[in-house]
Amino acid sequence: MTTLVFVLAFILLGLGTFLVAVSGGRHGLGAAVHSQSRGSRKFATLVFGLALLLLGVGIPTAVIASVDDRNDIPHANIKNLTSAELRGRDLFGERCAACHTLAASNAVAQVGPDLDTVQPNAKLVLSTIQNGRSGNGQMPAGIYTGQDAKDVAAYVAKATGASGG
Ligand code: HEC
Incomplete structure:
Protein backbone atom coordinates (compact mmCIF):
# COMPACT_ATOMS: atom_id res chain seq x y z
CA MET A 1 0.00 0.00 0.00
CA ASN A 71 -0.58 -6.09 15.05
CA ASP A 72 -0.20 -8.38 12.08
CA ILE A 73 2.87 -10.55 11.57
CA PRO A 74 2.61 -11.35 7.86
CA HIS A 75 5.65 -13.64 7.65
CA ALA A 76 4.14 -15.90 10.31
CA ASN A 77 0.61 -15.55 8.94
CA ILE A 78 -0.67 -13.97 12.15
CA LYS A 79 -3.39 -11.36 12.17
CA ASN A 80 -4.90 -9.03 14.74
CA LEU A 81 -2.81 -9.56 17.82
CA THR A 82 -4.70 -8.20 20.81
CA SER A 83 -3.02 -5.58 22.96
CA ALA A 84 -2.24 -8.27 25.54
CA GLU A 85 -0.63 -10.43 22.86
CA LEU A 86 1.31 -7.44 21.54
CA ARG A 87 2.65 -6.88 25.03
CA GLY A 88 3.44 -10.57 25.24
CA ARG A 89 5.40 -10.26 22.04
CA ASP A 90 7.58 -7.51 23.49
CA LEU A 91 8.14 -9.50 26.68
CA PHE A 92 8.96 -12.63 24.70
CA GLY A 93 11.57 -10.70 22.75
CA GLU A 94 13.14 -9.45 25.97
CA ARG A 95 13.53 -12.69 27.92
CA CYS A 96 12.42 -15.79 26.00
CA ALA A 97 13.98 -15.24 22.57
CA ALA A 98 17.41 -15.75 24.15
CA CYS A 99 16.71 -19.47 24.51
CA HIS A 100 13.91 -20.36 22.11
CA THR A 101 13.13 -20.47 18.42
CA LEU A 102 9.86 -18.78 17.43
CA ALA A 103 9.39 -17.71 13.83
CA ALA A 104 6.85 -14.98 14.61
CA SER A 105 9.43 -13.23 16.79
CA ASN A 106 12.37 -13.96 14.48
CA ALA A 107 13.84 -15.88 17.41
CA VAL A 108 16.34 -18.58 16.48
CA ALA A 109 17.99 -19.63 19.77
CA GLN A 110 18.36 -23.33 20.49
CA VAL A 111 18.96 -23.59 24.23
CA GLY A 112 15.37 -24.70 24.76
CA PRO A 113 12.98 -26.50 22.42
CA ASP A 114 11.75 -24.93 19.17
CA LEU A 115 8.37 -23.49 20.11
CA ASP A 116 7.11 -23.65 16.53
CA THR A 117 7.50 -27.42 16.83
CA VAL A 118 6.19 -27.81 20.38
CA GLN A 119 3.19 -25.56 19.65
CA PRO A 120 2.35 -25.19 23.34
CA ASN A 121 -1.09 -23.89 24.21
CA ALA A 122 -1.39 -20.91 26.55
CA LYS A 123 -1.93 -23.11 29.60
CA LEU A 124 1.28 -25.07 29.03
CA VAL A 125 3.30 -21.91 28.39
CA LEU A 126 1.92 -20.35 31.56
CA SER A 127 2.71 -23.36 33.74
CA THR A 128 6.17 -23.58 32.18
CA ILE A 129 6.87 -19.95 33.01
CA GLN A 130 5.58 -20.41 36.56
CA ASN A 131 7.36 -23.68 37.35
CA GLY A 132 10.37 -23.59 35.06
CA ARG A 133 11.66 -26.77 33.46
CA SER A 134 14.66 -28.95 33.85
CA GLY A 135 15.43 -31.86 31.64
CA ASN A 136 17.62 -31.39 28.62
CA GLY A 137 18.61 -28.04 30.05
CA GLN A 138 17.37 -25.53 32.53
CA MET A 139 14.59 -23.02 32.23
CA PRO A 140 14.33 -20.93 35.37
CA ALA A 141 10.93 -20.55 37.06
CA GLY A 142 9.24 -17.18 37.32
CA ILE A 143 10.92 -15.32 34.46
CA TYR A 144 7.63 -13.49 34.32
CA THR A 145 4.79 -13.42 36.83
CA GLY A 146 1.15 -12.32 36.93
CA GLN A 147 -0.23 -10.51 33.91
CA ASP A 148 3.18 -10.51 32.22
CA ALA A 149 3.26 -14.30 32.23
CA LYS A 150 -0.32 -14.50 30.94
CA ASP A 151 0.39 -12.08 28.09
CA VAL A 152 3.47 -14.02 27.01
CA ALA A 153 1.49 -17.27 27.16
CA ALA A 154 -1.31 -15.80 25.03
CA TYR A 155 1.22 -14.53 22.50
CA VAL A 156 3.17 -17.78 22.20
CA ALA A 157 -0.03 -19.81 21.80
CA LYS A 158 -1.26 -17.48 19.06
CA ALA A 159 2.15 -17.29 17.40
CA THR A 160 2.48 -21.07 17.13
CA GLY A 161 -1.12 -21.56 16.08
CA ALA A 162 -2.09 -23.45 19.25
CA SER A 163 -5.56 -22.72 20.54
CA GLY A 164 -5.75 -21.01 23.92
CA GLY A 165 -6.53 -22.95 27.04
C1 HEC B 1 17.77 -19.83 29.92
C2 HEC B 1 17.10 -20.31 28.75
C3 HEC B 1 15.58 -20.22 28.69
C4 HEC B 1 14.81 -19.10 28.79
C5 HEC B 1 15.24 -17.67 29.05
C6 HEC B 1 13.45 -19.54 28.55
N1 HEC B 1 13.41 -20.88 28.35
FE1 HEC B 1 11.77 -21.99 27.92
N2 HEC B 1 12.88 -23.68 28.00
C7 HEC B 1 14.24 -23.73 28.16
C8 HEC B 1 14.68 -25.12 28.20
C9 HEC B 1 16.11 -25.61 28.33
C10 HEC B 1 13.51 -25.90 28.06
C11 HEC B 1 13.41 -27.43 28.03
C12 HEC B 1 13.53 -27.99 29.42
C13 HEC B 1 13.33 -29.46 29.41
O1 HEC B 1 14.22 -30.15 28.90
O2 HEC B 1 12.30 -29.89 29.87
C14 HEC B 1 12.39 -24.96 27.91
C15 HEC B 1 11.09 -25.33 27.68
C16 HEC B 1 10.06 -24.48 27.38
C17 HEC B 1 8.74 -24.87 26.94
C18 HEC B 1 8.26 -26.28 26.68
C19 HEC B 1 7.63 -26.85 27.90
C20 HEC B 1 7.18 -28.27 27.65
O3 HEC B 1 6.68 -28.87 28.60
O4 HEC B 1 7.31 -28.76 26.52
C21 HEC B 1 8.04 -23.71 26.75
C22 HEC B 1 6.59 -23.59 26.29
C23 HEC B 1 8.92 -22.61 27.08
N3 HEC B 1 10.13 -23.10 27.46
C24 HEC B 1 8.55 -21.29 27.01
C25 HEC B 1 9.37 -20.23 27.41
C26 HEC B 1 8.93 -18.86 27.52
C27 HEC B 1 7.55 -18.36 27.15
C28 HEC B 1 9.99 -18.15 27.97
C29 HEC B 1 10.03 -16.66 28.32
C30 HEC B 1 9.23 -16.31 29.47
C31 HEC B 1 11.09 -19.05 28.12
N4 HEC B 1 10.69 -20.31 27.77
C32 HEC B 1 12.36 -18.68 28.52
C33 HEC B 1 15.10 -22.66 28.29
C34 HEC B 1 14.70 -21.34 28.42
Missing part, protein backbone atom coordinates in the same frame (compact mmCIF):
# COMPACT_ATOMS: atom_id res chain seq x y z
CA THR A 2 2.67 2.48 1.08
CA THR A 3 4.86 1.51 -1.83
CA LEU A 4 1.96 1.97 -4.18
CA VAL A 5 1.24 5.51 -2.93
CA PHE A 6 4.92 6.35 -3.13
CA VAL A 7 5.29 5.08 -6.68
CA LEU A 8 2.05 6.76 -7.77
CA ALA A 9 3.24 10.07 -6.37
CA PHE A 10 6.37 9.91 -8.45
CA ILE A 11 4.55 8.76 -11.55
CA LEU A 12 2.21 11.75 -11.18
CA LEU A 13 5.14 14.10 -10.69
CA GLY A 14 6.90 12.64 -13.69
CA LEU A 15 3.77 12.83 -15.79
CA GLY A 16 3.25 16.44 -14.76
CA THR A 17 6.79 17.36 -15.70
CA PHE A 18 6.40 15.55 -18.99
CA LEU A 19 3.15 17.37 -19.81
CA VAL A 20 4.69 20.73 -19.04
CA ALA A 21 7.64 19.84 -21.24
CA VAL A 22 5.71 18.61 -24.29
CA SER A 23 3.07 21.28 -24.14
CA GLY A 24 5.79 23.88 -24.49
CA GLY A 25 5.68 26.55 -27.13
CA ARG A 26 4.61 30.11 -26.68
CA HIS A 27 1.12 29.44 -25.48
CA GLY A 28 1.48 25.99 -23.99
CA LEU A 29 1.58 24.88 -20.40
CA GLY A 30 5.34 25.24 -20.36
CA ALA A 31 5.12 28.81 -21.42
CA ALA A 32 2.56 29.40 -18.73
CA VAL A 33 4.82 27.96 -16.05
CA HIS A 34 7.91 29.77 -17.24
CA SER A 35 6.42 33.13 -18.08
CA GLN A 36 6.37 35.77 -15.43
CA SER A 37 2.77 36.84 -15.76
CA ARG A 38 0.77 36.99 -12.58
CA GLY A 39 -1.67 34.26 -13.48
CA SER A 40 0.99 31.80 -14.52
CA ARG A 41 3.04 32.41 -11.40
CA LYS A 42 -0.07 31.59 -9.41
CA PHE A 43 -0.48 28.45 -11.46
CA ALA A 44 3.12 27.39 -10.90
CA THR A 45 2.77 28.06 -7.17
CA LEU A 46 -0.38 25.96 -7.10
CA VAL A 47 1.31 23.04 -8.84
CA PHE A 48 4.29 23.33 -6.53
CA GLY A 49 2.00 23.49 -3.50
CA LEU A 50 0.09 20.42 -4.59
CA ALA A 51 3.29 18.44 -5.15
CA LEU A 52 4.55 19.55 -1.74
CA LEU A 53 1.29 18.52 -0.10
CA LEU A 54 1.44 15.10 -1.71
CA LEU A 55 5.04 14.47 -0.73
CA GLY A 56 4.99 16.20 2.64
CA VAL A 57 1.60 15.11 3.94
CA GLY A 58 0.27 12.29 1.76
CA ILE A 59 3.24 9.97 1.97
CA PRO A 60 3.95 10.39 5.70
CA THR A 61 0.24 9.80 6.37
CA ALA A 62 0.31 6.60 4.34
CA VAL A 63 3.43 5.42 6.15
CA ILE A 64 1.95 6.16 9.57
CA ALA A 65 -1.26 4.37 8.61
CA SER A 66 0.69 1.29 7.56
CA VAL A 67 2.61 1.29 10.84
CA ASP A 68 -0.73 0.80 12.57
CA ASP A 69 -0.88 -2.62 10.92
CA ARG A 70 1.83 -3.81 13.27
